[in-house]
Amino acid sequence: xxxxxxxxRRLAGLETEYAIRMPASAASPRSHYELYExxxxxxxxxxxxxxxxxxxxxxxxxxxxxxxxxxxxxxGEYGLIEGSTPECRGPRQLLAYQRAQxxxxxxxxxxxxxxxFTLLKxxxxxxxxxxxxQENYEFPIASGLRLACWRIGLALLAxxxxxxxxxxxxxxxxxxxxxxxxxxxxxxxxxLVIPFVRDRATIRRWLIDGILTSQGSPIEGWMETGLxxxxxxxxxxxxxxxxxxxxxxxxVDVRKELTAxxxxxxxxxxxxxxxxxxxxxxxxxxxxLNCLTGLGGFIDDRPVYTFGHFLKAALSEVWNLHRRxxxxxxxxxxxxxxxxxxxxxxxxxxxxxxxxxxxxxMLEDGALCxxxxxxxxxxxxxxxxxxxxxxxxxxxxxxxxxxxxxxxRWYLAAARRWLAEKPxxxxxxxxxxxxxxxxxxxxxxxxxxVGRIDWVTKLYLLSQAGTDASAAARKxxxxxxxxxxxxxxxxxxxxxxxxALLATAAEIDRASRVPPSGSPASARGRFIRExxxxxxxxxxxxxxLRRRFRTEVIDxxxxxxxxxxxxxxxx
Amino acid sequence: MIRFSxxxxxxxxxxxxxxxxxxxxxxxxxxxxxxxxxxxxxxxxSRRAPQTYLDEVVVPYGGx
Numbered sequence: 001x002x003x004x005x006x007x008x009r010r011l012a013g014l015e016t017e018y019a020i021r022m023p024a025s026a027a028s029p030r031s032h033y034e035l036y037e038x039x040x041x042x043x044x045x046x047x048x049x050x051x052x053x054x055x056x057x058x059x060x061x062x063x064x065x066x067x068x069x070x071x072x073x074x075x076g077e078y079g080l081i082e083g084s085t086p087e088c089r090g091p092r093q094l095l096a097y098q099r100a101q102x103x104x105x106x107x108x109x110x111x112x113x114x115x116x117f118t119l120l121k122x123x124x125x126x127x128x129x130x131x132x133x134q135e136n137y138e139f140p141i142a143s144g145l146r147l148a149c150w151r152i153g154l155a156l157l158a159x160x161x162x163x164x165x166x167x168x169x170x171x172x173x174x175x176x177x178x179x180x181x182x183x184x185x186x187x188x189x190x191x192l193v194i195p196f197v198r199d200r201a202t203i204r205r206w207l208i209d210g211i212l213t214s215q216g217s218p219i220e221g222w223m224e225t226g227l228x229x230x231x232x233x234x235x236x237x238x239x240x241x242x243x244x245x246x247x248x249x250x251x252v253d254v255r256k257e258l259t260a261x262x263x264x265x266x267x268x269x270x271x272x273x274x275x276x277x278x279x280x281x282x283x284x285x286x287x288x289l290n291c292l293t294g295l296g297g298f299i300d301d302r303p304v305y306t307f308g309h310f311l312k313a314a315l316s317e318v319w320n321l322h323r324r325x326x327x328x329x330x331x332x333x334x335x336x337x338x339x340x341x342x343x344x345x346x347x348x349x350x351x352x353x354x355x356x357x358x359x360x361x362m363l364e365d366g367a368l369c370x371x372x373x374x375x376x377x378x379x380x381x382x383x384x385x386x387x388x389x390x391x392x393x394x395x396x397x398x399x400x401x402x403x404x405x406x407x408x409r410w411y412l413a414a415a416r417r418w419l420a421e422k423p424x425x426x427x428x429x430x431x432x433x434x435x436x437x438x439x440x441x442x443x444x445x446x447x448x449x450v451g452r453i454d455w456v457t458k459l460y461l462l463s464q465a466g467t468d469a470s471a472a473a474r475k476x477x478x479x480x481x482x483x484x485x486x487x488x489x490x491x492x493x494x495x496x497x498x499x500a501l502l503a504t505a506a507e508i509d510r511a512s513r514v515p516p517s518g519s520p521a522s523a524r525g526r527f528i529r530e531x532x533x534x535x536x537x538x539x540x541x542x543x544x545l546r547r548r549f550r551t552e553v554i555d556x557x558x559x560x561x562x563x564x565x566x567x568x569x570x571x
Numbered sequence: 572m573i574r575f576s577x578x579x580x581x582x583x584x585x586x587x588x589x590x591x592x593x594x595x596x597x598x599x600x601x602x603x604x605x606x607x608x609x610x611x612x613x614x615x616x617s618r619r620a621p622q623t624y625l626d627e628v629v630v631p632y633g634g635x
Contacts (some may be wrong), residue, residue, distance in 0.1 A: 019628055019630050020630075021627045022627060023627060024623055078630070079630075120628060125628050125629050125630040126625035126628045126629055127629055129629075180591045212588060236608060451612075461610075461614075464610050464613070464614055465614050466614075469614075469617065469618070470621065472621035473617045473618050473621040474617075475608055475621065476617045476621040476624045476625060477613070479625065480616075480624065481615070487616075489613045489616075491615075492609045492612060492613055493606070493609055493610075494604065495603065495604065495609070496604045496605060496606045496608065496609035497603070497606065498606040498609065
């Protein structure tokens with residue numbers, strides 16, 4: 001039964017991982033973490049910041065967004081800078097906040113105290129490591145019997161959480177004990193071998209300095225690997241149980257009806273890349289995805305639909321655990337999509353968000369229930385990504401074969417029919433018109449999409465480089481296209497007026513300073529502006545104001561729900 | 572006691588105009604290259620020490 005959903009009103013946000021490029025000619029090379037730390041004061045000169053109250057290094061911005069240092073190794077030396085936009089409504093608003101974030105981070109990197117460095121907004125580095133973008137959309141996790149099963153399952157899983165936490169605490173104690181044993185044994189060994197060796201310095205470096213001073217790390221690689229493996233083993237019962245519950249109950253209709261759309265969406269939103277063999281792929285991340293659903297990195301899984309944030313709600317922020325876990329019982333949750341590239345072209349970014357939001361609106365409205373089904377979505381994803389001619393057909397469940405453009409046109413026609421029954425909505429119609437225009441350009445006059453669609457623009461640049469360009473020069477085009485700042489190749493094209501711009505300078509300026517209205521980010525941003533000079537910490541749901549003898553926890557949801565209806569309306 | 576109101580738009584506006592925070596940057600160069608000039612610049616730059624550039628863009632692990 002139709003729910004009468006209005007278009008483009010749901011909350012949505014983007015997460016973007018930026019690669020760090022430190023010029024090799026830099027006088028004193030710094031680690032990525034040092035560069036991140038030097039970026040924060042430069043960012044603070046542009047906008048008030050507050051510490052993040054999360055188990056992750058980061059800060060929240062007064063416009064409601066956030067900046068993080070993403071790392072895996074405990075050494076903290078290398079990693080990525082990640083940005084999260086505030087929760088927005090509508091693709092135009094989200095586009096403006098994403099562009100504001102790109103600009104704020106880029107300018108702060110250029111003005112960093114450690115010497116200027118640059119950021120790349122892409123999804124693969126020069127040796128093929130994957131990272132990049134995640135999309136988040138507010139959507140009902142389930143309804144009816146599935147929702148009941150989800151909630152019952154959550155209640156049954158609750159006892160596993162304290163057990164997991166106790167295991168993780170024991171792991172820390174094991175780590176401390178191992179470290180002490182290692183220090184004692186290494187010193188004893190050093191003393192014992194002193195009489196028998198001449199090169200004492202080497203032995204000392206090998207046994208003792210390695211653990212105490214190696215690259216500023218308090219932990220040896222083998223010990224870190226062991227501890228990570230132990231953590232994985234401790235978390236596995238909870239992670240596996242939660243994953244099975246999610247697999248059975250979470251976003252089942254989305255996975256059924258939207259997968260063919262997302263798989264074929266690369267033709268409008270792919271960023272393009274040269275693969276390891278020098279062949280052009282229309283999407284950067286597509287070749288790296290290895291499953292449809294997963295926890296996103298728990299066991300090297302790279303899923304299309306990421307469930308990792310549900311597990312994090314049970315395994316992070318112990319001070320806030322009860323509140324975060326209780327929120328998982330709500331019907332509306334965060335749908336996270338890992339299949340999507342970081343876009344430089346504004347048209348591509350606008351369409352990536354806008355088309356997906358529209359189809360989610362249709363699905364929630366009960367108007368999308370007979371979408372095409374792919375026989376093998378991952379194989380189809382890889383086939384489509386590897387075919388810049390857009391002629392490759394992929395196999396459907398009914399035995400027929402469709403090209404990516406045909407799949408996109410099926411969804412476009414369905415969205416147009418649905419929208420025709422709704423009151424006029426300017427932004428939704430803008431999405432539809434631009435979507436159709438782009439598919440026409442891709443099919444009939446691809447050069448028209450240069451400056452609008454990333455992979456087409458990048459392929460055009462590669463063709464301009466000529467056939468005599470070396471493999472390294474071609475790869476440099478692939479990467480430097482994404483460099484933020486005036487020297488980046490996309491930025492140079494944009495400065496020359498060769499790119500279609502949808503977000504106005506005024507919209508981006510505003511998004512660099514104030515949070516979006518009608519969003520939990522509104523209250524978050526305003527609290528940061530008011531209390532940034534005081535002792536405070538912030539996360540996505542709460543603001544913590546530290547007083548002399550107590551910490552006041554302010555629930556942002558409370559302010560969000562109190563907002564008048566007119567303020568909650570999309571702009 | 573926290574004195575804060577969600578309706579207090581003036582606070583945001585006032586703070587947004589605070590001179591302490593840097594104004595948005597403006598383009599430094601008044602000359603705007605043509606598309607052809609931009610393409611020539613890009614192609615020429617791509618041939619300048621490309622391997623050095625590739626070596627500078629390495630993320631030692633994959634992200635999300």
